[in-house]
Amino acid sequence: MSDDGAVDLSRRLKAQAFGLGFDLVGITSLGPPASRARFDAWLEAGYQGEMGYLAGEGAELRRDSRRPHAGATHAIVLATQYGGREPSGPVARYARGDDYHELLRERTRALHHWLEAVLDRSIHARPYVDSGPVLERDLAQRAGLGWFGKNTMLINPTIGSFFFLSSLFVEVDAGVGLAVDDPFEADRCGSCTRCLDACPTQAFVEPRVLDATKCISYLTIELRGAIPEGLREQMGGMIYGCDVCQEVCPWNVRFTTAMREPAFAARDLFLEAGSRDGTRALARKILMMAPADYASAFKGSAIKRAKLWMLQRNACVVLGNVGTTADLVVLEAMLLHEHAVVRAHAAWALDGITSSRPIAETAE
Numbered sequence: 001m002s003d004d005g006a007v008d009l010s011r012r013l014k015a016q017a018f019g020l021g022f023d024l025v026g027i028t029s030l031g032p033p034a035s036r037a038r039f040d041a042w043l044e045a046g047y048q049g050e051m052g053y054l055a056g057e058g059a060e061l062r063r064d065s066r067r068p069h070a071g072a073t074h075a076i077v078l079a080t081q082y083g084g085r086e087p088s089g090p091v092a093r094y095a096r097g098d099d100y101h102e103l104l105r106e107r108t109r110a111l112h113h114w115l116e117a118v119l120d121r122s123i124h125a126r127p128y129v130d131s132g133p134v135l136e137r138d139l140a141q142r143a144g145l146g147w148f149g150k151n152t153m154l155i156n157p158t159i160g161s162f163f164f165l166s167s168l169f170v171e172v173d174a175g176v177g178l179a180v181d182d183p184f185e186a187d188r189c190g191s192c193t194r195c196l197d198a199c200p201t202q203a204f205v206e207p208r209v210l211d212a213t214k215c216i217s218y219l220t221i222e223l224r225g226a227i228p229e230g231l232r233e234q235m236g237g238m239i240y241g242c243d244v245c246q247e248v249c250p251w252n253v254r255f256t257t258a259m260r261e262p263a264f265a266a267r268d269l270f271l272e273a274g275s276r277d278g279t280r281a282l283a284r285k286i287l288m289m290a291p292a293d294y295a296s297a298f299k300g301s302a303i304k305r306a307k308l309w310m311l312q313r314n315a316c317v318v319l320g321n322v323g324t325t326a327d328l329v330v331l332e333a334m335l336l337h338e339h340a341v342v343r344a345h346a347a348w349a350l351d352g353i354t355s356s357r358p359i360a361e362t363a364e
Contacts, residue, residue, distance in 0.1 A: 006177025009118070013178075016114050017078060020107045021261065023159060024079035026143030026181040030065040030072055030169070033138040034183075035148075039063075042209065049213040051222055053133075061133035065169075068133050069126045072169035074178050076111065077136075077143040080104055082264045084162030084246070084256030089274040090282055090318065091303070092217065092241025093162065096266035099302045103263050104129045104166040112168055124171035129164070136165040144181035147188060150207035151195035151245035157188060160256035161246050188251075195245040200234040204245075216242035220314045221306050226341050227317060232348065237279040237322045239286065239314045240303055269297060276322055283315035283323070287330050309339040316342065320349030328353060 010027055017025040033039070039062065048054045054062075061067045065075065082100065086093050094100065108127035116123050128134050137154040141147060145165075146156035153161040172178055189207075196204045203214035212218040216238050219227050227235070246252055259265055269285070272278040289297065294308040303311070316334060319327045331353070334346035 003177070003179070006179045009177060010179040012118070013076065013111070013115060017076070017111055020110055021080065022078040022107065023081050023163060024145050024156060026077045026140065026145045027074060027178050028077065028139065028143040028180050028183075029074055032064050033062070033135045034142065035135060035138045036063055038208075039135065045205075045211075047205070047209070047211045047213065049218060049222065050224060051212065051218075058133050062135050065134060065139060068128070069169040071124055071171045072126070073172045074170050074180070075139055075143065076168040076170065076178075077140045077145060078104075078108065078111075078166045078168070079140065079145055079156065079159075079163040080107075080166070081159055081163045081257055081260065083259030083261075084160055084252050085258040086266065087274045088243065088247065089270060090237045090239040090279045091270055091273065092243050094164070094264075095241055095302045096270045097261075097264035098300050099304075100164050100264065101129050101131060101302070103261075104164060108166050108168050112170075115170070126169050127166065128169065129166040134167070136167065139167060140165050142183050144184050147184050147186060148208055149195065149249065149251075150189050150193065151199075151204070151249065152208055152210045153246060153249075155188070155249065155251050157251065158255060160252035160254075161249060162252060162256050192250060194248040194250065198244050198248045200236060200238075200242070200244060201231050216244075220310075224310070226344060227313065229348065232317045232345075233321060233352075235314075235317055235321065237276070237318050239279075239283060239311065239318050240306060267301070279318060280323055280327060283318045284327065284330050286311050286315040287319075287334055309337075309342055312337070312339075312342050313345045316345035316349045320345075320352035323349065323353050325353060 014025045043055055043059060066072060082094050105127050112125045137148065140154050146154045149155040155161045196207065201214045201216060203211050205211050214231060216235055219231060220238060220240050273282040289308060291308060298304045316331065319331055331346050331350050335343055337343050
């Protein structure tokens with residue numbers, strides 16, 4: 001395909017992506033990521049914590065984006081906003097609605113089918129939606145979608161950082177031309193350190209280096225054991241995930257948009273959870289959930305990445321921080337929980353409410 005043909009096909013492909021509901025699209029070739037050395041240093045420091053899938057074979061695959069899908073040469077990188085104007089609350093914005101994985105996977109597959117139809121041929125391709133051994137943000141920067149902020153998030157100068165990334169890995173041969181985009185080279189954070197200063201647990205070792213073992217998102221979602229006591233009070237009212245370092249970013253304050261995708265809208269369970277009393281109510285509901293209640297409440301939700309006992313562990317910490325004597329009964333019931341970690345966190349929370357330990361402010 002000629003250069004002009006490749007440019008035209010790429011232009012049409014991007015138009016189709018926007019028509020499918022994606023907010024940003026870029027095209028890049030595959031190969032070793034620019035952030036490989038930083039990634040290796042991050043692993044060497046142990047900042048991945050218990051996320052073992054990031055090390056070993058998983059790390060090896062991430063060191064070259066040609067490896068995850070044999071034969072792939074290019075990636076069509078896509079961004080989808082999930083509503084940065086939504087109010088703060090005990091659950092990170094991305095997890096309040098339906099699970100984004102399958103929705104975006106289907107949209108990415110639809111783009112693949114469109115490409116095959118336009119070219120009237122089979123195209124070897126595979127969609128990735130935050131679930132494969134790929135350094136997604138590196139790939140997106142390479143495709144021109146934004147820069148790495150000091151909070152390690154990818155920031156786009158027109159929509160901020162409240163978006164999901166997905167990609168379609170494709171094998172491009174001589175008969176298929178795709179014009180690649182220039183990488184996003186500029187660093188537009190300047191001297192700003194609001195994200196670093198605002199982190200409740202001070203999880204940033206330095207700009208663009210996150211110690212995940214101190215991050216509230218890691219503690220509430222990835223950690224499969226006890227939350228370190230020295231970090232529990234700083235969690236405040238956060239039950240699942242954390243948006244603080246994105247909320248304070250000037251690019252989000254100015255450019256992030258309201259919710260546009262109905263599937264990502266907050267479920268009824270979270271609608272009143274932004275206030276202190278609403279956070280307490282949500283924590284109590286989670287503590288009183290039986291396995292069947294959990295399965296029903298979070299069916300089709302990304303929150304199911306955390307097991308019920310993990311959510312209950314988190315809920316105990318939240319009540320220890322923002323609870324009152326009205327929450328003692330449900331916490332006392334947790335002292336009989338089958339999981340020792342939940343029992344220990346319930347005891348900590350009870351001590352927090354009945355002692356003179358200051359009660360932390362929940363995110364509002």
